[in-house]
Amino acid sequence: MNSSMIGKIEKAHRYAREPERVRLSCVEAIFQGSHDAYQIRLKDGHWTCSCHTFSSHAVGTCSHVMALQHMLAEMLPNSLRYDIDAETPMAASGTTG
Numbered sequence: 001m002n003s004s005m006i007g008k009i010e011k012a013h014r015y016a017r018e019p020e021r022v023r024l025s026c027v028e029a030i031f032q033g034s035h036d037a038y039q040i041r042l043k044d045g046h047w048t049c050s051c052h053t054f055s056s057h058a059v060g061t062c063s064h065v066m067a068l069q070h071m072l073a074e075m076l077p078n079s080l081r082y083d084i085d086a087e088t089p090m091a092a093s094g095t096t097g
């Protein structure tokens with residue numbers, strides 16, 4: 001291995017410990033829930049999940065999306081993140097009421 005490749009690998013190791021450098025613009029994932037697997041997508045600034053909760057509630061989130069947002073927290077802008085440690089949901093623009 002040449003020295004420039006070694007340098008790149010060292011830099012990659014450093015970067016890998018700094019997830020805040022990364023901003024995810026889209027995500028597509030299969031989430032294995034307790035009973036079933038669900039398809040989660042982040043596209044054009046909106047999350048979707050194929051589970052029943054997501055489609056039947058107007059809140060625009062579900063436990064799968066929230067869990068994934070938590071896993072990816074440092075790579076998501078605040079607007080695409082629901083802080084599950086906070087008591088109240090962050091006010092999302094576009095909610096009614």
Ligand SMILES: [Zn+2]
Pocket residue numbers: 038049050051052053054062063064065
């Ligand atoms: Zn879901």
